[in-house]
Amino acid sequence: MMRKIVLPGSVVGDAKEKLPGRGVFKEGDKLYASRLGIVSDKGRYVNIIPLSGVYDPSIGDNVIGVVQEAFKNAWLIDINAPYPAFLGVDNVPWRVDYGETTKYLKIGDVLIVSIVSVDEARNIDVSMKCKACRKIDEGLIIDIQPSKVPRVIGKNSSMLSVLKKYTGCWIFVGQNGRIWIKGKDEEKIKLLIKAIRKIEKEAHTTGLTERITKMLGG
Amino acid sequence: MEIPEVKRVSAVKRDYLARLAKEGKRPDGREPDEYRPIKIEKNILRNAEGSARVRIGNTMVMAGVKADIGEPYPDSPEEGAMSTSAELPPIASPEFESGPPKPDAIELARVVDRGIRESGYIDMSKLCIEPGEKVWIVFIDLHVLDYDGNLFDACSLAASAALQNAVLPYEKFDLGENKPLPVTSPPISCTFVKYEDFIVVDPSLDEEQIAQARFTVALDKEGNIRAIQKGLKGTFTIQEIKNIINRAQIHARNIRKLLEE
Amino acid sequence: MKDGIRIDGRKPDELRPIKIEAGVLYRADGSCYLEWGGNKIMAAVYGPREAMPRHIQDPTKAIVNARYNMVPFSVEDRKRPGPDRRSVEISKVTSEALEGVIFTELFPRATIDVCIEVLDAEAGTRCAGITAAAVALADAGIPMRDLPVACAAGKVDGTVVLDLTSDEDKEGDADLPIAIAPRTEEILLMQMDGHMTPAEFDEAVELAIKGCREVSKLQREALMNKYKTFEVE
Numbered sequence: 001m002m003r004k005i006v007l008p009g010s011v012v013g014d015a016k017e018k019l020p021g022r023g024v025f026k027e028g029d030k031l032y033a034s035r036l037g038i039v040s041d042k043g044r045y046v047n048i049i050p051l052s053g054v055y056d057p058s059i060g061d062n063v064i065g066v067v068q069e070a071f072k073n074a075w076l077i078d079i080n081a082p083y084p085a086f087l088g089v090d091n092v093p094w095r096v097d098y099g100e101t102t103k104y105l106k107i108g109d110v111l112i113v114s115i116v117s118v119d120e121a122r123n124i125d126v127s128m129k130c131k132a133c134r135k136i137d138e139g140l141i142i143d144i145q146p147s148k149v150p151r152v153i154g155k156n157s158s159m160l161s162v163l164k165k166y167t168g169c170w171i172f173v174g175q176n177g178r179i180w181i182k183g184k185d186e187e188k189i190k191l192l193i194k195a196i197r198k199i200e201k202e203a204h205t206t207g208l209t210e211r212i213t214k215m216l217g218g
Numbered sequence: 219m220e221i222p223e224v225k226r227v228s229a230v231k232r233d234y235l236a237r238l239a240k241e242g243k244r245p246d247g248r249e250p251d252e253y254r255p256i257k258i259e260k261n262i263l264r265n266a267e268g269s270a271r272v273r274i275g276n277t278m279v280m281a282g283v284k285a286d287i288g289e290p291y292p293d294s295p296e297e298g299a300m301s302t303s304a305e306l307p308p309i310a311s312p313e314f315e316s317g318p319p320k321p322d323a324i325e326l327a328r329v330v331d332r333g334i335r336e337s338g339y340i341d342m343s344k345l346c347i348e349p350g351e352k353v354w355i356v357f358i359d360l361h362v363l364d365y366d367g368n369l370f371d372a373c374s375l376a377a378s379a380a381l382q383n384a385v386l387p388y389e390k391f392d393l394g395e396n397k398p399l400p401v402t403s404p405p406i407s408c409t410f411v412k413y414e415d416f417i418v419v420d421p422s423l424d425e426e427q428i429a430q431a432r433f434t435v436a437l438d439k440e441g442n443i444r445a446i447q448k449g450l451k452g453t454f455t456i457q458e459i460k461n462i463i464n465r466a467q468i469h470a471r472n473i474r475k476l477l478e479e
Numbered sequence: 480m481k482d483g484i485r486i487d488g489r490k491p492d493e494l495r496p497i498k499i500e501a502g503v504l505y506r507a508d509g510s511c512y513l514e515w516g517g518n519k520i521m522a523a524v525y526g527p528r529e530a531m532p533r534h535i536q537d538p539t540k541a542i543v544n545a546r547y548n549m550v551p552f553s554v555e556d557r558k559r560p561g562p563d564r565r566s567v568e569i570s571k572v573t574s575e576a577l578e579g580v581i582f583t584e585l586f587p588r589a590t591i592d593v594c595i596e597v598l599d600a601e602a603g604t605r606c607a608g609i610t611a612a613a614v615a616l617a618d619a620g621i622p623m624r625d626l627p628v629a630c631a632a633g634k635v636d637g638t639v640v641l642d643l644t645s646d647e648d649k650e651g652d653a654d655l656p657i658a659i660a661p662r663t664e665e666i667l668l669m670q671m672d673g674h675m676t677p678a679e680f681d682e683a684v685e686l687a688i689k690g691c692r693e694v695s696k697l698q699r700e701a702l703m704n705k706y707k708t709f710e711v712e
Contacts, residue, residue, distance in 0.1 A: 035621065
């Protein structure tokens with residue numbers, strides 16, 4: 001079974017019956033896709049699940065960022081989005097005196113941060129005051145296409161559970177397409193990366209969880 | 219704007235590569251003496267006198283040869299001339315910018331040029347049309363399309379492959395029938411980088427980003443050395459360089475076979 | 480032209496052979512390789528990403544920055560590397576044509592960079608470039624209201640013909656490259672040089688649009704091909 005793929009300009013619904021959701025626009029009485037993806041129209045909205053594209057930050061996302069610049073009272077964080085995010089000293093779990101930012105976070109440091117605000121001009125604020133938030137000091141980071149993140153996690157984290165169960169690795173999937181992996185067994189890590197690459201490549205197919213389970217020896 | 223190196227490589231990635239290196243392992247699982255898959259496609263363009271597309275892993279380079287007629291240099295009135303240029307256009311990497319060639323591109327072109335020139339790959343004595351007046355000038359242009367490390371070897375190989383089947387366009391200048399470009403045997407370039415005292419061949423982009431020193435050697439068919447370029451601010455010991463050249467001998471033989479297929 | 484057949488054996492309303500492949504480059508966010516007659520084009524898209532230096536940023540929308548470039552060995556006489564006046568103009572009209580379909584307001588302060596490399600040229604490179612760029616944009620997931628497509632018509636020996644070869648372009652009477660949004664048939668780009676009566680112009684536009692429709696199908700197939708995969712058990 002194959003899911004139907006639509007392209008920019010494809011008709012994806014009737015504007016009298018449904019509302020335009022993500023990746024969909026209305027023109028006249030029709031709804032059109034604005035980007036390449038798969039149609040999802042179970043509710044009142046027609047949405048396009050994108051199959052490609054850069055990370056589009058939204059509030060509440062936990063992402064993996066890299067410190068890009070340090071100012072007197074804030075850091076600039078590369079979050080793999082079109083724009084870097086701002087991490088102010090108020091949004092970290094430490095009391096940072098003015099001009100002392102680099103005592104806590106240096107350029108090149110890797111962090112799990114949470115997106116707390118995105119304004120109209122796409123100024124982004126992130127915080128380190130979330131449960132998952134922390135500085136990452138070990139393991140490795142791999143990059144995948146941000147549009148493939150939902151597949152790596154799976155429905156109710158089903159895929160992620162499979163990946164963790166069969167490799168024994170610690171995995172954190174940032175919404176921005178960066179994945180943090182920590183494990184003791186190099187072979188298991190290699191296998192895990194291979195599985196993630198397979199998910200990335202076959203994200204738009206069905207029966208993927210079963211195939212990955214089989215691949216990992218389940 | 220030059221992006222400082224630290225911005226591109228996260229601390230975690232640096233630590234991870236360093237830890238692997240201490241165990242003699244590479245991030246993509248290759249052996250220290252293992253190239254990524256090499257793919258050579260020859261004569262794929264219509265307007266070029268010779269052309270080739272070379273892929274080393276994800277790196278992709280297009281080479282094109284054009285020939286024109288010009289005056290010889292006064293000190294070699296019966297010899298043709300050659301010129302090599304390289305472009306690192308923004309299509310190949312998010313970090314490349316448009317504009318005139320920067321030092322990286324110029325170094326790359328000159329290293330490729332030296333290998334070809336010093337190995338006598340193009341027989342310059344057969345490029346004379348009228349002594350002192352008219353000779354062939356061979357232009358080699360290297361256009362990088364996808365950058366995932368090791369441009370030195372990809373460009374050198376692409377240049378050699380493009381020259382291999384190139385044609386001198388005598389007809390275009392009403393000088394008779396077209397002739398194959400007179401070539402001998404090509405130089406083969408092998409590039410190594412060093413990080414954490416670990417020396418590996420055919421660096422991927424990840425490895426280049428943390429490399430402290432780089433070494434390129436071009437070998438001829440007999441295994442003799444025709445060009446060398448040591449790059450970056452790190453250092454090698456004499457013994458390390460001797461080892462590199464020994465290791466390069468095997469790679470050069472394998473790549474030469476691929477090129478001659 | 481002889482008995483309604485052109486020098487290369489085509490009918491007046493026939494396109495040259497076209498081959499399109501989506502997603503061929505590793506580093507780019509979206510890419511496309513296209514062969515159209517003797518043209519070979521590689522196009523790539525980077526972004527949306529923050530526009531640099533900051534003073535070029537538009538706080539209300541993304542900048543669309545297309546760069547059309549002919550590589551030195553793509554033409555009969557070697558071309559010096561770097562932009563000349565012709566490629567600067569083509570880059571400008573291409574940027575504008577593509578911007579016409581992109582939802583730029585979704586990405587304030589950003590830039591969407593489109594690279595078009597002409598590796599081998601044989602007339603109609605700007606249309607081939609726009610067609611390839613459109614596929615690369617879709618591959619990069621850029622939101623657009625349509626998938627733009629381009630094709631030229633022209634006049635040779637007094638006959639209106641589709642998709643000129645370089646000989647026809649040199650010897651011909653007129654060349655009319657257009658780019659359209661195929662869903663609405665809006666004109667995104669139109670240039671013309673030569674000599675045409677208003678009636679011939681009407682005929683040429685109609686023919687070029689017909690060409691665009693055919694090319695549009697190939698673009699869609701190429702994108703579907705990349706994202707299509709084996710049937711699942």
